[in-house]
Amino acid sequence: MKPxxxxxxxxxxxSFHGVRANDNINLKVSSGxxxxxxxxxxxxxxxxxxxxxxxxxxxxxxxxxxxxxxTIDSPxxxxxxxxxxxxxxxxxxxxxxVIENIALGYTRAPGLFPQKKIRDHILSFSKKFNFDIDPDxxxxxxSAGEQQRVEIVKALVNGARLLILDEPTSVLTPQExxxxxxxxxxxxxxxxxxxxxxxxxDEIKNLCDRVTVLRKxxxxxxxxxxxxxxxxxxxxxxxxxxxxxxSREKMPREEKVLxxxxxxxxxxxxxxxxxxxxxxxxxxxxxxxxxxxGNGQRELVEAITGLRLVNSGSxxxxxxxxxxxxxxxxxxxxxxxxxxxxxxxxxxxxxxxxENAILKQHHQKKFSRRAFLAxxxxxxxxxxxxxxxxxxxPSINVQTKNLSGGNIQKLILGREIADQPDLLVASHPTYGLxxxxxxxxxNQLLKRREEGGAVLLVSExxxxxxxxxxxxxxxxxxxxxxxxxxxxxxxxxxxxxxAGTKELEPxxxxxxxxxxx
Amino acid sequence: MLxxxxxxxxxxxxxxxxxxxxxxxxxxxxxxxxxxxxxGVDPLFAFKKIVSGSFGSLYGFKETITKAIPxxxxxxxxxxxxxxxxxxxxxxxxxxxxxxFGTWVGLNWGPALPxxxxxxxxxxxxxxxxxxxxxxxxxxxxxxxxxxVISTLMLNYICAEFLxxxxxxxxxxxxxxGFPYTDDLPASAMLSLLPGxxxxxxxxxxxxxxxxxxxxxxxxxxFGYEVRVIGENPDAAKYAGIDFTRTTLLIxxxxxxxxxxxxxxxxxGLHHYLSYPDTISSGYGxxxxxxxxLAKLNPCYVVFSAIFFAGILVGGDAIQISLGLPAAxxxxxxxxxxxxxxxxxxxxxxxxxLLSKEKV
Numbered sequence: 001m002k003p004x005x006x007x008x009x010x011x012x013x014x015s016f017h018g019v020r021a022n023d024n025i026n027l028k029v030s031s032g033x034x035x036x037x038x039x040x041x042x043x044x045x046x047x048x049x050x051x052x053x054x055x056x057x058x059x060x061x062x063x064x065x066x067x068x069x070x071t072i073d074s075p076x077x078x079x080x081x082x083x084x085x086x087x088x089x090x091x092x093x094x095x096x097x098v099i100e101n102i103a104l105g106y107t108r109a110p111g112l113f114p115q116k117k118i119r120d121h122i123l124s125f126s127k128k129f130n131f132d133i134d135p136d137x138x139x140x141x142x143s144a145g146e147q148q149r150v151e152i153v154k155a156l157v158n159g160a161r162l163l164i165l166d167e168p169t170s171v172l173t174p175q176e177x178x179x180x181x182x183x184x185x186x187x188x189x190x191x192x193x194x195x196x197x198x199x200x201x202d203e204i205k206n207l208c209d210r211v212t213v214l215r216k217x218x219x220x221x222x223x224x225x226x227x228x229x230x231x232x233x234x235x236x237x238x239x240x241x242x243x244x245x246x247s248r249e250k251m252p253r254e255e256k257v258l259x260x261x262x263x264x265x266x267x268x269x270x271x272x273x274x275x276x277x278x279x280x281x282x283x284x285x286x287x288x289x290x291x292x293x294g295n296g297q298r299e300l301v302e303a304i305t306g307l308r309l310v311n312s313g314s315x316x317x318x319x320x321x322x323x324x325x326x327x328x329x330x331x332x333x334x335x336x337x338x339x340x341x342x343x344x345x346x347x348x349x350x351x352x353x354x355e356n357a358i359l360k361q362h363h364q365k366k367f368s369r370r371a372f373l374a375x376x377x378x379x380x381x382x383x384x385x386x387x388x389x390x391x392x393x394p395s396i397n398v399q400t401k402n403l404s405g406g407n408i409q410k411l412i413l414g415r416e417i418a419d420q421p422d423l424l425v426a427s428h429p430t431y432g433l434x435x436x437x438x439x440x441x442x443n444q445l446l447k448r449r450e451e452g453g454a455v456l457l458v459s460e461x462x463x464x465x466x467x468x469x470x471x472x473x474x475x476x477x478x479x480x481x482x483x484x485x486x487x488x489x490x491x492x493x494x495x496x497x498x499a500g501t502k503e504l505e506p507x508x509x510x511x512x513x514x515x516x517x
Numbered sequence: 518m519l520x521x522x523x524x525x526x527x528x529x530x531x532x533x534x535x536x537x538x539x540x541x542x543x544x545x546x547x548x549x550x551x552x553x554x555x556x557g558v559d560p561l562f563a564f565k566k567i568v569s570g571s572f573g574s575l576y577g578f579k580e581t582i583t584k585a586i587p588x589x590x591x592x593x594x595x596x597x598x599x600x601x602x603x604x605x606x607x608x609x610x611x612x613x614x615x616x617x618f619g620t621w622v623g624l625n626w627g628p629a630l631p632x633x634x635x636x637x638x639x640x641x642x643x644x645x646x647x648x649x650x651x652x653x654x655x656x657x658x659x660x661x662x663x664x665x666v667i668s669t670l671m672l673n674y675i676c677a678e679f680l681x682x683x684x685x686x687x688x689x690x691x692x693x694x695g696f697p698y699t700d701d702l703p704a705s706a707m708l709s710l711l712p713g714x715x716x717x718x719x720x721x722x723x724x725x726x727x728x729x730x731x732x733x734x735x736x737x738x739x740f741g742y743e744v745r746v747i748g749e750n751p752d753a754a755k756y757a758g759i760d761f762t763r764t765t766l767l768i769x770x771x772x773x774x775x776x777x778x779x780x781x782x783x784x785x786g787l788h789h790y791l792s793y794p795d796t797i798s799s800g801y802g803x804x805x806x807x808x809x810x811l812a813k814l815n816p817c818y819v820v821f822s823a824i825f826f827a828g829i830l831v832g833g834d835a836i837q838i839s840l841g842l843p844a845a846x847x848x849x850x851x852x853x854x855x856x857x858x859x860x861x862x863x864x865x866x867x868x869x870x871l872l873s874k875e876k877v
């Protein structure tokens with residue numbers, strides 16, 4: 001077989017349960033070229049690459065290598081065609097050495113003493129691309145950057161000509177990122193084909209030769225990156241110039257509810273991911289935090305709601321210090337939380353709907369008498385809740401996991417709002433929901449604002465942020481790039497700020513002064 | 518080409534649950550029948566012997582109830598722990614620790630106190646003993662993230678050796694002709710039996726009342742709600758502000774304490790002195806795991822599944838004698854049934870279909 005020179009995907013479509021994840025997608029990558037694949041979460045990038053990797057079969061369309069049609073029906077077939085993938089989350093066995101990991105799935109390993117051959121392979125690739133990998137180290141001893149190199153070598157050893165890299169820099173430090181880019185440059189000159197999935201504009205611009213932009217399952221543009229305006233890229237990714245469609249009256253901003261001061265929070269890996277953030281949220285206000293996920297939003301929200309410890313700084317609600325209090329105490333102080341992963345945090349899937357309708361509130365007087373739960377009142381409350389929040393369900397006596405995602409989300413939002421919280425923290429409340437449910441939930445957030453609640457809205461959906469929020473904070477790598485008013489002329493730069501390319505002048509102090517007198 | 522697909526069942530009907538349960542038991546019995554055949558025993562004859570030995574005669578039935586008592590107590594406690602997905606495999610030693618504590622109270626305070634005072638005290642001491650022993654694993658899990666399956670299992674051996682140490686050492690009675698037994702409990706500390714049987718009524722009533730209390734607690738109380746949320750989704754429990762540490766400790770106090778009371782019942786009702794661990798408990802702590810499982814972790818159903826498995830224990834004794842099968846037969850019997858019950862669970866929760874590959 002001739003080595004891969006070009007790979008084309010032609011008119012690829014793929015639906016899941018009637019939702020078009022990929023809609024007639026075309027793309028092409030050639031030898032010695034890095035193709036950027038740009039798009040927001042849920043734009044269909046991962047689905048498309050999984051088709052290439054043989055995990056999914058397209059509903060229609062075809063894949064061509066060197067102009068010849070090929071069928072890729074399994075990862076193994078993908079490998080045999082010379083396609084290798086480096087996943088965002090590494091697929092390595094932590095307790096095994098580099099050699100052992102590479103030997104896994106290596107089809108041409110000799111039956112006896114494969115170590116030597118694989119070691120030679122590793123060393124030769126290391127030399128060729130100027131890596132630095134110790135083949136005898138265990139994976140857990142390696143940094144994220146080193147693990148990534150192991151993944152790359154794994155793909156190359158198996159003869160990959162096309163390397164798919166899924167958000168490769170999301171786990172790397174800036175230094176590691178620089179090294180990684182050098183490796184990619186070298187591979188390009190070696191004639192390798194590379195597809196780089198990213199939503200970081202800088203990366204795409206600096207590294208890729210061409211870029212294909214996806215939005216909502218469709219290709220919205222192909223472009224050469226040289227001479228391309230980043231602003232143009234951001235607009236393609238996000239979909240349109242910013243317009244407002246929701247009716248939202250100005251409301252007085254007078255009473256401060258949430259006050260966050262210089263908060264730093266550690267991530268799961270133990271290093272800081274929220275790096276000194278300060279902001280306030282007032283009654284009758286929705287403050288949005290915009291940003292690409294993984295920039296510290298989750299940790300910030302968890303710190304505010306008591307699920308994660310704050311390293312330094314302080315958080316207070318209605319003047320009461322709640323820094324590092326238990327989730328229950330914080331909740332009792334008037335904070336409700338619509339969590340990011342609704343199935344993982346928001347409900348106990350096997351319990352009945354009415355049991356989930358009081359999660360977090362079950363200890364309150366209205367639902368319990370001494371040690372016992374008042375199931376009569378709980379069921380009445382649940383009935384009211386599913387009526388008020390239009391939760392579609394055959395009855396309240398069903399296991400909650402049987403509800404659709406949208407209905408589960410309505411239930412959670414309803415539960416949290418029914419509590420009349422002073423502060424409602426909502427993370428990605430409409431993620432993955434259909435248009436109707438999305439519209440409904442957004443209106444509920446606005447209603448809460450009108451009723452005098454303060455709302456902190458974290459979302460990756462810029463439309464949502466722009467439609468709903470009175471002020472918008474843009475987070476990037478654990479810091480706010482700035483806090484904008486919704487009518488700020490600079491709001492068109494939000495896309496750029498999300499990608500970390502532009503830090504606005506620190507003028508939110510001036511903003512605060514303008515509004516708080 | 519055929520291919521198997523597994524999808525979540527949306528609705529789990531009571532009839533479906535019952536049907537798979539019966540099917541699982543039937544399939545289990547079929548395999549056990551095969552094992553009997555391999556041993557050169559007619560399986561139908563063996564099953565008949567088991568049933569007639571356990572439920573078919575008055576004597577057998579009374580023995581079955583006797584053995585069901587500890588199984589009910591332990592099974593109910595385990596149901597609570599398992600509901601929270603705390604895998605307590607150490608009920609066997611929690612029972613022994615309860616027996617040790619209860620016996621100490623009986624031996625030392627019994628002579629001075631009347632029955633109505635000393636008996637509740639012994640059960641209380643047994644509850645505390647079993648709870649403390651169970652708490653070790655809970656603390657290890659909470660403080661050092663040590664898997665509770667390992668710690669509860671290993672503590673079984675430690676406790677058994679500890680009991681052996683007591684009866685050959687400091688607690689050994691001078692009046693027992695050199696046998697490693699403790700003194701007999703004083704008369705006031707012995708439980709009265711239902712005439713003509715070995716059923717210690719106090720423990721039986723205690724067990725039945727406890728099951729009602731546990732059921733109400735699990736399904737009606739705030740604590741039970743928190744237990745179930747933790748079991749179903751620990752992340753949601755944390756999000757909901759449920760105190761994981763406090764709840765886990767309470768669960769193991771209940772679970773261990775119930776087993777501890779079973780231990781007191783066995784000593785005060787049947788043996789009247791401490792002896793070797795496998796005399797005090799013939800594996801009740803392990804059998805109760807299956808009891809709790811068959812009862813779908815509902816303490817009320819535990820009563821019935823405990824009687825069922827007690828019947829197998831008694832019937833197992835019967836076939837040992839009449840068919841000359843080894844004592845391990847009952848263990849094989851129980852183990853096989855447990856495996857099939859767990860497999861049945863899978864079919865209750867999932868819809869498994871065979872599809873031809875083209876249609877996928």
